Amino acid sequence: MQGLLSLLLLALPTTPLPADPNLDHEITSAYAQIRNADTRSDRSVLLQALAKRLSVATPDQVSSVTDESIQNLTDLLNTDGDIGRVFASRALAAVACRAHGALPSLRATLAEVPAPEADVLPIVLAPSFSPYDHLERAIQTIENATPCLANPPQD
16 A cells, blocks of 8 residues: 555646745645645645645744644644645644644654554555654654744734
């Protein structure tokens, strides 16, 4: 199953989200687009684009992310099974200094996902997209994150 998921994720075209100087607005907009997407394929493309966008955000942009946006990213962990777990955990890791509030949800999701079996050899030569590994890495990244450079905006 993981090999098939790996191939599916590698074959997905990437549709970049339009750049917005307000990262918080981008997250809110992407969240709405993902929730309103008609197909699993559309949602996975949008999830991947959001994770990629957040991975290149500047520290100033990340510090502007609000708790509401972190909650939206956390909600995406439950979107379309493993695909949501992989890309939402990547997105949360990308904004790690603001994502400490997501740790309980990440840990709960990690507890629900079976750990990859070390004695099973991969059938496919594609890199593994185990949600367990991504969740584990996101938790470590967030736990080790230093505080954001600037204070988040007050609502």
